[in-house]
Amino acid sequence: MAALASGYQGPPELTLTGAFTQWTADLPMIALVVVLGACYLTAVRRVRRGGGGWGTGRSVAFCGLGLGMLVLATMSWIGVYQGVLFYARATQTVLLVLLVPLFLAMGKPLTLLSAAFPPAGRRVERVVRSRAAVVATFPAITTLLLVAVPMTMYFTSWYTAVFHSASVRELTYLVLMVPGYVFFWTLLRVDPVPKQYPYGVSMWITAAEVVGDAFFGIAIIADTNVIAGPYYHAVGYPWGPSLATSQVIGGGIIWVLGDLVGLPFLGAQLIQMMREDQAEAAAIDAELDAKDAAKAARETARTSSATGVPASAAATMTGTPATTTGTAAATTGTGAATTGTGAATTGTAAATTGTAAATDDPMPAGDPANTADAANAGDEDRPWWESDPRFTERFK
Numbered sequence: 001m002a003a004l005a006s007g008y009q010g011p012p013e014l015t016l017t018g019a020f021t022q023w024t025a026d027l028p029m030i031a032l033v034v035v036l037g038a039c040y041l042t043a044v045r046r047v048r049r050g051g052g053g054w055g056t057g058r059s060v061a062f063c064g065l066g067l068g069m070l071v072l073a074t075m076s077w078i079g080v081y082q083g084v085l086f087y088a089r090a091t092q093t094v095l096l097v098l099l100v101p102l103f104l105a106m107g108k109p110l111t112l113l114s115a116a117f118p119p120a121g122r123r124v125e126r127v128v129r130s131r132a133a134v135v136a137t138f139p140a141i142t143t144l145l146l147v148a149v150p151m152t153m154y155f156t157s158w159y160t161a162v163f164h165s166a167s168v169r170e171l172t173y174l175v176l177m178v179p180g181y182v183f184f185w186t187l188l189r190v191d192p193v194p195k196q197y198p199y200g201v202s203m204w205i206t207a208a209e210v211v212g213d214a215f216f217g218i219a220i221i222a223d224t225n226v227i228a229g230p231y232y233h234a235v236g237y238p239w240g241p242s243l244a245t246s247q248v249i250g251g252g253i254i255w256v257l258g259d260l261v262g263l264p265f266l267g268a269q270l271i272q273m274m275r276e277d278q279a280e281a282a283a284i285d286a287e288l289d290a291k292d293a294a295k296a297a298r299e300t301a302r303t304s305s306a307t308g309v310p311a312s313a314a315a316t317m318t319g320t321p322a323t324t325t326g327t328a329a330a331t332t333g334t335g336a337a338t339t340g341t342g343a344a345t346t347g348t349a350a351a352t353t354g355t356a357a358a359t360d361d362p363m364p365a366g367d368p369a370n371t372a373d374a375a376n377a378g379d380e381d382r383p384w385w386e387s388d389p390r391f392t393e394r395f396k
Helices: 016-021 027-049 056-075 077-081 086-106 109-116 118-128 131-136 139-154 158-164 166-188 199-222 229-235 243-307 311-319 321-339 343-360 368-381 389-395
Strands: none
Touching (some): 027 166, 056 086, 056 166, 086 166, 086 243
């Protein structure tokens, strides 16, 4: 701490060099980072020893970026100057609410837990799939908390309570990270989630979060009163921007950095939605092709049963209607000639005609197989989108 003539006691003026050299030790956060990192890497080692695979990128996201951002937010220049400069506190808020949770969620910790410790993973999944979890992680609730929690802190006495109590400060760090983690966990869907909402819903929720961040930042900028004014006047730093300017800078950081995180995330969800639609379209095409093939096979089987011709020959006959028609015509001519030979022959032809008529209807009208075929034909004639849940669920 530097004691100046003005009575200010605190870190020296923030410079570009100081942003790299000013650090502080936060023992509770150090313990949290070490425990989370050790548990994660132990689980990764267990999975790999068991013959499984775990992507290095996931480990980097969780340990390198997620926990690394937590160290920067609490122990770098941001942690040193959070009690002196408003915009340092604003930068810390963005990191804790958005960036740290985003990278921790990208590390897929729940999936790793299930892979390394299956019994514990199953218990966690039961909790995740519970009705209470579904309600608590409803998108409107998670988005509201993501914006409302930091706003409540900034516009109440909670803001200054952090400076006067180490316990409140550490708990505040955790409280800020939890809504962000739940928000990104449920929208990224890389881990088991209580309910998978369509990506279209996720995009609307993300857009609402971007608007909420902008509203939060603008509210700080537009506030004519200095937030925590008595506290900052008591600090009395003799260098840097004025209190009002520092507050405007802080509001701008919350607005801009919030959008810089939210907009790319919105774009990533759009890409995910397009990929999901392509995969569903390929699956639906394959199912429709299989149904068409099955329908053709049933038609061939019915033709074979009606004519007494083997199925393979029936398929050939079905494919050559002109030849079959020509044969029928020749047969008709022969029948006509036979008719001219006399009354006895005519009677025989009549009997034959009756037999042919009976043959034209190989299945009685009440035959169950015939009824089932008719029902199946009715279902097949319906457009697939009327009954396919992958399509109908989107409009419920």
